[in-house]
Amino acid sequence: PDASVFIPILYLAIAVIGLMANALVIYIILILKEYKKTVTNVYVVQLAIADFMFLFILPFEAATKLNGEWIYGTAWCKITESIRMLNYYTSILFLTMMSVDRYMAINHAMSSKAAKFRNTMAVGLISATIWFIGFLSVIFILIQAKVQDCKCNIEFSRNLRVAWQIFLKVWFVCNFFLAFVLPLIIIILCYVQIIRRISQPMAIGKKSQKSNQTRKRVTRMVTALVSVFIICWLPYHAFNMARANDxxxxxxxxxxxHHFTLVLAYSGSMLNPFLYTFLGTNFRK
Incomplete structure (x- = not known):
């Protein structure tokens, strides 16, 4: 085993809580047809599906860390490694698109261009593109993932070790900027503009108590969303950048x-349904 019993227990706790929360989100949006009410819910349910798939395989990783070996065969090794990376990219892309959608809905509610961006066809095309990027990113992993020395790893030719080390460094740097820094900048810019818009004085009279409460709630939610995104993912990417720089x-x-950053990153899939759904008054009802 490469970790104490505490780490697998944390993984299991994240999996159980996250699976129940994401399953509830999927049930409410798909079965109760909440997806028909807002465009945002279409993105939310896809984020929940991506998180649910990942959290479903997390107990297998917990068992592997506890036992010190992979006992589930090569096929399941390929599937779990692929799902891990599929969740990684689709989650970040859906979180970013949800931020852009919120910005469009609040800051450009009356714009015809924003309406075209948020119609059924556009949302379907954007969603399909995100899943396509996600599946494209895991093809290599699906092919190369194998069980070696009782571990589920991605196999590389011994003759390409040096080239692979160079590639890894480039990949870590590109991954940091394209899959963390860039989405984070977009998310922050969207929410800053949202807060600026809702903070503007009302056109008639004094702000009502209800309006003030709504503004405070939105501000708190936005702060929580950005903070959790940074807390969950910054240590993971910082550690990979440190590895890339020897x-x-x-x-x-x-x-x-390594274990600490993974626990934080995995926690994002558990926290997403609470942050992006249950914090909203309408969704809670």
Missing amino acids: SQLTKNVCMAV
């Missing part, structure tokens, strides 16, 4: 930081 860490420290 950071001198002892084996024990490296493994401890």
